[in-house]
Amino acid sequence: MLDSGTATIGLNHYLVLSAVVFTIGMLGVLLRRNVLVMLMGIELMLNAVNLTFIAFSHFTSNINGQIMVFFVMTIAAAEAGVGLALAVAIFKKFKEVNIQFFERLKG
Amino acid sequence: MMHSSGMFYLLSTFIVVFSLAVIMLSNPIFSALFLALSMISMAFVFFVLDAHFIAGVQLMVYAGAVMVLFVMVLMLFDLGKETEVFSKGKFTGLLKIACAGWLCGLIGGAVYMSTEMIDVEAQVTDSVSFTTKALATELFTNYVFAFEALGVLLLLVAIGVVAVSRMKGGTHAR
Numbered sequence: 001m002l003d004s005g006t007a008t009i010g011l012n013h014y015l016v017l018s019a020v021v022f023t024i025g026m027l028g029v030l031l032r033r034n035v036l037v038m039l040m041g042i043e044l045m046l047n048a049v050n051l052t053f054i055a056f057s058h059f060t061s062n063i064n065g066q067i068m069v070f071f072v073m074t075i076a077a078a079e080a081g082v083g084l085a086l087a088v089a090i091f092k093k094f095k096e097v098n099i100q101f102f103e104r105l106k107g
Numbered sequence: 108m109m110h111s112s113g114m115f116y117l118l119s120t121f122i123v124v125f126s127l128a129v130i131m132l133s134n135p136i137f138s139a140l141f142l143a144l145s146m147i148s149m150a151f152v153f154f155v156l157d158a159h160f161i162a163g164v165q166l167m168v169y170a171g172a173v174m175v176l177f178v179m180v181l182m183l184f185d186l187g188k189e190t191e192v193f194s195k196g197k198f199t200g201l202l203k204i205a206c207a208g209w210l211c212g213l214i215g216g217a218v219y220m221s222t223e224m225i226d227v228e229a230q231v232t233d234s235v236s237f238t239t240k241a242l243a244t245e246l247f248t249n250y251v252f253a254f255e256a257l258g259v260l261l262l263l264v265a266i267g268v269v270a271v272s273r274m275k276g277g278t279h280a281r
């Protein structure tokens with residue numbers, strides 16, 4: 001199916017692309033130390049999940065997947081806002097956005 | 108038909124290369140740039156999959172608003188040269204990469220093995236169910252409570268973000 005070589009692109013192609021993008025985002029969260037790049041990795045993971053929703057929605061003729069993607073996008077924007085506000089708060093104190101300073105959070 | 112394999116492979120190559128550039132480059136500004144390019148490529152994929160409204164929202168919210176937020180915070184920080192880009196420890200780094208590859212392989216294998224379980228129609232014949240009007244009807248009838256709750260949540264998040272970023276002395280306020 002995956003290496004058929006014909007001109008048809010099925011559901012599996014989109015799901016595998018989504019898995020690859022999710023893995024790249026996960027590696028970004030695991031390997032990087034900059035908080036902003038970690039947030040970007042989270043955005044990549046959310047985008048991969050959105051791609052899965054849209055692909056299933058298209059290939060099963062069900063519009064509910066698109067509604068879910070709409071909600072996920074809104075929550076992702078809110079999450080980016082909160083994460084960046086925390087990064088600003090950390091930067092004010094330590095002049096650095098390295099993830100190691102988050103372990104000194106208290107109070 | 109827009110479902111040609113060349114289109115898909117071109118877009119997926121763009122997405123994968125841009126995503127890899129996001130996590131590999133050491134300058135966060137370049138990461139933000141490639142994240143925006145990746146989001147735009149993803150919006151094109153959504154467009155190909157007949158989700159026109161979602162593609163527009165992706166362009167506006169992700170490639171527009173969220174990226175402006177990221178770039179503005181990056182400018183605010185004025186970060187110098189980054190000394191430690193990746194986390195320490197060769198062994199743990201390799202372990203993380205191996206685990207991520209394993210997860211990717213597991214998902215791919217699951218997708219490959221569950222091909223006949225998913226009842227996939229060969230081609231969407233009626234484009235009625237994929238118009239923006241149908242999406243709006245669904246959103247404002249069956250999902251109207253979730254939509255309103257989302258509005259309340261966004262208001263709360265806006266207030267919380269302003270409160271957190273205006274705190275004196277960061278998180279160690281006395």
